Amino acid sequence: MWSLFIFSLMMLTGCYLLSDLDPEFSREKYEKWYENEQYELALEDVKQRLEKFPEDPMLHNEKGYVLHVLGRYEEALQSLNKAIELDNLMDSALNNKAMSLNKLGEYEQAIVAAQQAIDISDKEPEQFINMGNAHFLLERYEKALEYYNHALAIDDHAPYALYGKGVSLYFLYEDEKAVPYLEHYIKVYPDDIDGLWYLVYVHEALGEYSDTLPYLNKIIEFEEEHQLNALDYKGFMLTYAGHFKEAEEIYNYIIEQYPNEGIGYYGKSVALVQQGEIDQGLEELARAIELIDTLKDTAFNDPLLSTIYDNETFIELTGY
Structure with missing residues (x-):
């Protein structure tokens, strides 16, 4: 049964920056679209703004980010590569590129992009999380753990780093150590099905069968499929x-x-x-x-x- 539930860790913050060259630009409008997950509207808007400012790397980065969220990873890479071509020091574009490469299964390439982002700026947890994700998906759990720890050293409440560390510890058979990180993550994202399943797995591995029940009840409540x-x-x-x-x-x-x-x-x-x-x-x-x-x-x-x-x-x- 465990094979039905595939580890999927996607960073959606992306460290993107919205260009505000356009005097008609409304940051509040974008924030509302993202909050309400109206990504198609955000995509159409950024396309229109790119017609006015085709050489703005931030807009290409933003377009790539929105395409990624929409699951259009190949198209996202095209936009992100354009952003990097226009500004090869844009760590957010490199980080987003690593994120899309991970979703496409190009993990070694994702490591290269994430390392480039880290080399430019090692002050944000996202780069380390995406690096950790790539190593995790290559089943290099100890290496993944190293990068999740880097991310948590920057922000000890970074939820995806907590999740990544918890799941890595589970795959390293460090079940007891995994529990607090996964519990912390679930407090932030209480409806996350994957996080709930991993808490089931670690408590089962520890022989704490009754402790799996609250998480299974939530899964039954939230997940129809x-x-x-x-x-x-x-x-x-x-x-x-x-x-x-x-x-x-x-x-x-x-x-x-x-x-x-x-x-x-x-x-x-x-x-x-x-x-x-x-x-x-x-x-x-x-x-x-x-x-x-x-x-x-x-x-x-x-x-x-x-x-x-x-x-x-x-x-x-x-x-x-």
Whole structure:
């Protein structure tokens, strides 16, 4: 299940500067657009301003930043490269370039751009965060951690550095150390699904199954797309925590809402076996395997079902 949730860290501050050469320019208007995420309006406006001031590097930087936020990374790079061509000391454009390169999977190139930004100015956390992101996405977790620490030395409340450090520590199996950084991040962005999932993972890794539940409840509340996965995860955390009846209720709900998904029947079978209701548990397991044949392998390797490995019906169902 963990593979479904991909680490995605995107710096949206970008250190951009808005050119104010145009006497009609309204900073308040831009701030309202960004606050309300009206990026298409901001893009159209910056395009019009570029027609008046085509050699203004700040406007090319701004255009690149807005295109990045809109997910148009290749176009963003074109604008950012133009900004850098006009002003090769613009650290914000280099930083934004690193950000777009990271989203395009060009991590080594992102490292080069981020280092250039750092060489020009090492007083802002963003450059170090984007450098950390590139190393993280290359699975160089210790190196990533080094740059997130640099960012936190500049601003110990920088949320994306806190997140990056927490997740890096998780991948370095430093779960207990990861918790406070991820918790700090979630206080800033309480609805961030990835941050909530990583808090689930670190508490699970620490064997603190009950502590995963508040975060899973938030995920279930906020995220519709992966709600089934979150409900299933909650059921298993309840089972591991010894709350078998509550787990059974979760799986009854899954079966009601998703009757053609085998995981509901599988989770219920585990909860029932843990309560000593072997025959009923095996009936639910049979339904699960009928829907998803590979669950027979899952069942055979599931430590929560180890007490019935020698049960004849279980052997018949799994084929082992």
